[in-house]
Amino acid sequence: MRWLVLILGLLMAPLWAADGGKAGGKTDEATAWAALADVLENPAQRKALVAELRRLEAAGKTTGKEQAATAEAQTGDAAASADTAASGETTEGQEAAATEAPAGEKKDEVQAEAVALQSVAENARAAVVSAAAWPKKVAEAGVQVLREVGSRFAESWDALVGAFSGRDLMLQAVNWEVLQQTALNLALLVAATLLFLWGLHRATRGVKARLQDWVLQGAQLSPLSRRLLGVGAAALGDALLLLFAYVFANVLAVFVVGETGALSTQAAFFMRAFVAVEALRIGVRLVFYPRFPGLRLLSCTDKAAAYWNRWFVTLLQLLGYGYLVVFPLIRIFLSPSLGLVFSALLALSAFVYGMVVVIRRRTAVRHALRQAADASGSAIFSGTLRVFAPLWHWLAIAYFSMLLVLTLLSGEKSLPFVLRGTLYSLALVGGALLASMLLSQRIRRPIRFSPDTARRLPGLEKRLNFYVPLGLRLVRIAMLWLVFFELLATWHVVDVSAWEHSALGRALLARFWNVCLILAVALAVWLVSLVLIERHLSPEVGGGAPGVRTQTLLSLFRSGWAVVIFASAALMVLTEIGINIGPLIAGAGVFGLAVGFGAQTLVKDVITGIFFQIENAINTGDIVTVDGITGRAEQVGIRSVGIRDSSGTYHLIPFSNVTRVSNYMRGHANHIAEYGVAYRENVDEAMEQLRAAFNELVKGEMKRYILEPINIQGVSQLADSAVMLRVSIKTTPGDQWAVGRAYNRLVKMYFDAAGIEMPYPHMEIYFGQDKDGSAPPLHVRYRAEEKAAPAVPVVEKAATPSPVSKPDDLSNLPDSGAGDAPTSP
Missing domain, CATH: 3.30.70.100 (Alpha-Beta Plaits)
Structure with missing residues (x-):
């Protein structure tokens, strides 16, 4: 038992602690003793531990006795051998050797078992110690990070104090006139470039307004398609404007500002930062385009779009121009120590700005996410938003904290990785959301065939409208999981690539794709079979309506073929995932035999039904008399027949009860x-x-x-x-x-x-006859009424004769x- 081996490992903790002799061994020993105390507090585990110790004690005693007996036998053998050396007798020595052989084998088995138990115990103890030490490691790592962050701020403060106190020699050697002229030229380049780009955006507002009108009011395509085309066209237009502004800035930097014919260092830094920041701004405008609600992907108010666009742009400009322009220029033209101070202040400023906005807007964003979840037509997307809504600000705080720590500790090494991961993650999530929207739109839109196609392929449109949305939903779920694992791989949480190239990963992926292929082929064969069957059953295709017998046999074939296809697919899938289907088939055979004996009537129903179909006794739509019930056969299966009589009652009659079938629809x-x-x-x-x-x-x-x-x-x-x-x-x-x-x-x-x-x-009515042949008198009484119609004679039954009523016997x-x-x- 695993927990028993774990207990043995904990019992051996003092030995490992003595061998270790390190300071950390005391902590591990204390952890082991604490775990042992917990085990001893549990009555069931304590009882099992005592039983195991008794077994080990008995095994030790047995081993000791065997060793003593072996030694005694060896001593006796030696004496006997000395006494009988002259005569050459070896009988007693052979008996001692025969006794020693099984004892040695048993000793080896006990030693091997002890070594195995000790090895397992060591592994279990190592796992327990590692798990127990994990919180401590996390705490120590946190303390170390805080210590390094504090050290970085202390270094920045020392550098700042040294700069103002005159200890920074590089700062003392700065040519302030040249620096002033360089800063002026850079400021002119920045102002002219940004003003030129702003003018281009201002001049193209009319084009964007007309594009938005087409997106919101057009009728050529679906609303989502028009919006996607409009957003793509707007992004392409902004990219062209950025290209024009970049060319303008290059011309200005080379021929107007600074040294003519050469691009200065500060201009090169600015051009690189300008392209990066403005390209990211185009990505932000895809989601939060201000003033043009038809050209943004996110459905929100203009006020909210302007707010979040301004926040993202401010953060991008602060970090982009700060780290790509100001930071390297300070290190080159002023002092590396001042660059260190500026980097720390910039990281802290971005952290504070982001944290303030996240904390202030956490409630509004949470409500917006919940409203989006309520309006979403996808259960998965809605559930994801509901889970993400109360947690989004914690994730944002964790991200900004990570960004601050990485920037302060190893900005040059870690910051590019973080920025690339962030951009890739945003692009990945955005692309997944866009693809999910397109799939949702496709799911909600039914497939429509032309009348001629629907006539030639009966039933296919209905089945495609069931299976295609189901398949698209599965694709959407698979896409979300792929995005999740890709995000983990992007941030190096899980090495997905290594797993894919491992033997286990390749085997699992191969089996997964094989299972998908099997299911897809089975579904395709089933759909094609259904189309062919429905085509033969349709009266509008081919030679007209099929016969009743053909309809019945095709209906039975459809049911049997479905069982064959999906049973075969299930067996192939089980084989593919590594399950041995031999015992399953054998068990199914035994189960079928048991069912056959236990449900003989059911088997009789099926066999009789098969022969009824072979003999063409009943077809769907026939008027028959079965088991004394006459009506129209509405359903003819393998086991039973369904008949609806003239009163509308539906009768389901098993074939085992049918001894005679009267069919009124044969010949004439x-x-x-x-x-x-x-x-x-x-x-x-x-x-x-x-x-x-x-x-x-x-x-x-x-x-x-x-x-x-x-x-x-x-x-x-x-x-x-x-x-x-x-x-x-x-x-x-x-x-x-x-x-x-x-x-x-x-x-x-x-x-x-x-x-x-x-x-x-x-x-x-017979009144009888007297003996003389005369009939008895008939007494008639007349009742006269005033002003009444003629009197109606009333016949009174005679007292003596007894009239006899004899109706016609129709039953004969x-x-x-x-x-x-x-x-x-």
Whole structure:
């Protein structure tokens, strides 16, 4: 156990402390004893420690006994060998050697185990001591930094005092007249250059105003595209103005100010600083362009943009011109010690200026960041802003503090690195935010196909509008992580390049890209398969609508193909990331076997469903009777069939329950009906009327559903109150019910017109009969009302006879098409 080895390492701390003999060893020893005390306070760890010590004690005793036995055996062997030297007997010596061999092997094993435990304990102790000493190291480093900063300020103060007290010999040798003329020439160059650049910006305000109007009111492109183009055009214009000002400053410095035909040292310093500062100002204007809200990337008020633009520009000019112009000129023309003083004062001034603004504006910036998070459409970007909002001023304070310390301690070495890192970080974060904005806009904009393309590729537009935004979101997340690690690499927090070129890094990256490729290929194959399947199912492509069987089989193939693709992709991904899929496949086989035994009905459902599909028993849209339920098959799967009956109820029937399938949509159908006429009617005349009704039926819209002329089969039976005539009409499958309803209507109309009676069930009242053959009397009572209609006879039931009610028994009629066929949905 790791913690037990750690305890053993702590127990051996006094030995290491004695061997070390250094002052730091006392601290390490105290830390080890403190850790040991913490372990002993824990009952569980204390019990385990005691058990381990007992085991080591027993092992030591066993080793001692074995060593003593070995020594005794060796002594006895020596005596016996001396006594039997003449006779040459070696039996006892061989037995001693046989006893010594296993004892020596056991001793070696114990020693190897002790060495291994000691090595692990040493490593654990070193880790604990290092972790315990880390706060001390941080504190010592902080104290050392403060000591060096104080020493730098002390040196600056001594240099300043020496300059005013006359101890600085270089300062005493300065030619003040030449210095005054040099400063005057530099001031003229600076003033003329800055004034010329200001005039150029002033002269181009009208062009920028028209460019802003196009950005805010144009209709050619999207708003974000117009803004990006406008910001880029404004930055390009400012860069051209900077180029013109740089050429003007060079001409002025060479031919007007200073020595004609040569660029002075101070002019060269200024030109370098001028280009650097103004180029950075162009970058600041990309975000905080004053007066032109349409030409800046950040959406804020003009007042806020002007404030932050002024703050950044002031800081850039203070640091840029201070370190690139004034500082080297002071060191060259005055004194290096004064340059040291100026560098310290400049760093302190920039630090104070930045800290004051950050502290004063921390609340306003926090509210602005939270508002931007609320308005953001990206969950990741919104969450990042919410986390950054309460911490931004602490990060800014830490940055300015780091900048101050590095400038004071090793400005010439560290400051260029910090400035490059800062500029690169700002460019990286700004580019990432811009790319995130573009991706967010692309995500919110759906993909639209032309009507012809949408017709030829059915379903592709909808699926692309699902997968493309999902892929862009993943790209945005990956981009944010790449930016994060690139920032760490920029500031040398993590050596990403070394990790990428290491064996582990190359292996992980290769596996990552292989997994991405597998998923992309699987998704592409799935999309192409879906497009092909939907193309075959679409009635607007190719040869028209496919058959019902084709639709059912393609739907089943789509489900099975999806399982094959994604299961294969999952297995390939698991293999790529180093997981052995052999046990998984074996486990899946065992699991499938167990499921097969435990869910035999489910297996039966699937097998029966497969054979039903092979035999083409049911297709989607068929009207069938399955398990006693008649309706339209809306969903046909491998395991079950879904049927919606005429009342709208949806039934899901497993195939294991199906013993018979009645499909009304195969080949053709028949409308079979029996029509009853009274016994007094002429049967032949009734048949003629049935044929006449059919002749009118085939003249209407039902003609396309009728395959053959009517078949009047004749008198099917002589019922109680009617003569039944059976007819049969052959129709297209599924249309027999519509044809039957239309034909029944015409039969009723033709029978009525011909005066043919279609009897309905009658009820006869029988009053009985006396023995002499006479009928009993019928008592009738009349009730007269004033001014009433003629009296209605009221029949009173006789007391003696019992009337018998005998309705027609319709249940004994043979099955008819009208009664047997289901109602058409």
